Amino acid sequence: xxxxxxxxxxxxxxxxxxxEQKAISLLIEQDEVYRKKYKELxxxxxxxxxxxxxxxxxxxxxxVMESIRNEHAMQPLxxxxxxxxxxxxxxxxxxxxxxxxxxxxxxxxxxAPVSGGNTTHFVIPNITKFxxxxxxxSFMFFDIVLALYILDVYLRKKNLTKTYTSVQSGGxxx
Amino acid sequence: xxxxxxxxDLIEQTLAGDQSAYAxxxxxxQRFVFTLAMRFAKSREDAEEIAQDCFIKAYRSLESxxxxxxxxxxxxxxxxxxxxxxxxxxxxxxDSIDDEETFIQVENxxxxxxxxxxxxxxxxxxxxxxxxxxxxDDATIITLFYKGEQSLEEIAQTxxxxxxxxxxxxxxxxxxxxxxxxxxxxxEAKELI
Numbered sequence: 001x002x003x004x005x006x007x008x009x010x011x012x013x014x015x016x017x018x019x020e021q022k023a024i025s026l027l028i029e030q031d032e033v034y035r036k037k038y039k040e041l042x043x044x045x046x047x048x049x050x051x052x053x054x055x056x057x058x059x060x061x062x063x064v065m066e067s068i069r070n071e072h073a074m075q076p077l078x079x080x081x082x083x084x085x086x087x088x089x090x091x092x093x094x095x096x097x098x099x100x101x102x103x104x105x106x107x108x109x110x111x112a113p114v115s116g117g118n119t120t121h122f123v124i125p126n127i128t129k130f131x132x133x134x135x136x137x138s139f140m141f142f143d144i145v146l147a148l149y150i151l152d153v154y155l156r157k158k159n160l161t162k163t164y165t166s167v168q169s170g171g172x173x174x
Numbered sequence: 175x176x177x178x179x180x181x182x183d184l185i186e187q188t189l190a191g192d193q194s195a196y197a198x199x200x201x202x203x204q205r206f207v208f209t210l211a212m213r214f215a216k217s218r219e220d221a222e223e224i225a226q227d228c229f230i231k232a233y234r235s236l237e238s239x240x241x242x243x244x245x246x247x248x249x250x251x252x253x254x255x256x257x258x259x260x261x262x263x264x265x266x267x268x269d270s271i272d273d274e275e276t277f278i279q280v281e282n283x284x285x286x287x288x289x290x291x292x293x294x295x296x297x298x299x300x301x302x303x304x305x306x307x308x309x310x311d312d313a314t315i316i317t318l319f320y321k322g323e324q325s326l327e328e329i330a331q332t333x334x335x336x337x338x339x340x341x342x343x344x345x346x347x348x349x350x351x352x353x354x355x356x357x358x359x360x361x362e363a364k365e366l367i
Binding site for chain 1: 193196197201204206208209212218221222226229230297298301305316317320326341345348351
């Protein structure tokens with residue numbers, strides 16, 4: 001059985017079930033002890049609710065943001081590269097290797113006679129016919145995009161290092 | 175403009191690369207986070223360090239924040255864990271401390287109390303003084319319940335305990351706070367006489 005105080009706190013907080021709420025409400029109306037205690041706890045509840053929050057220093061937000069900026073600048077570049085790009089490049093090269101393998105295997109004359117000097121006969125593909133094809137053009141286009149991306153990453157890295165150095169030297173000057 | 179945005183909107187903007195959105199989020203919650211940190215720390219400097227650490231940790235793992243939950247519940251759980259870790263590191267016993275020991279510990283806390291300026295002291299001063307004398311867990315539950323607008327379930331989530339345990343702890347914490355408040359006021363009345 002809960003104490004009077006516990007029952008009343010549950011009633012004030014609204015954590016007791018509807019039947020209990022009703023019963024306690026009736027007790028407050030009829031019982032002087034309950035009524036007195038209820039008033040006391042209600043006053044305490046109001047006092048606790050009016051509790052004041054502590055005020056952090058004025059530069060708190062600035063300090064946190066400065067720490068985040070510094071941490072961001074110090075982060076190694078490889079940790080900032082989007083993993084989807086890395087996976088995409090991996091997939092691209094995987095597909096090229098698979099395509100070459102399939103092409104090589106497809107060009108093998110499996111029906112060639114086993115007896116005799118030559119066991120298999122490879123037909124070396126004529127690569128020059130692919131050089132002017134749309135596949136080659138798109139491959140070259142992809143290479144250019146990749147090169148531009150690497151250049152962009154390099155320039156960003158350079159810029160970040162420059163910013164970080166100036167932030168560090170600025171901090172030391174202070 | 176940013177003050178009108180919800181926490182979730184500010185999080186989305188932060189994740190999109192807008193750092194000023196995160197600054198707005200800090201401004202919105204810094205007072206409560208700092209107050210929670212004060213419940214564990216011995217000084218304002220320590221509390222500032224804990225609060226700062228919490229916001230940096232929250233920024234780092236903002237992507238992992240589940241939008242279904244309240245941002246404040248998630249943030250306060252970071253504050254609670256960080257503050258507890260800091261306490262453990264500093265080897266301050268948080269449990270099994272009897273009232274007398276707690277009283278001695280908190281008496282060293284800078285409270286801004288000026289004996290010559292007794293008349294300026296308000297009821298809220300005594301309340302804050304009494305909260306400072308509580309154990310960190312009790313003070314945290316009281317603060318989360320009354321100022322953090324957290325339900326018993328949310329407090330349970332923050333502190334990593336059952337909601338029923340929170341209910342019992344809240345009841346005990348309120349009793350202790352009431353006792354401390356009365357004791358401090360009696361002590362003050364004696365001083366005045």
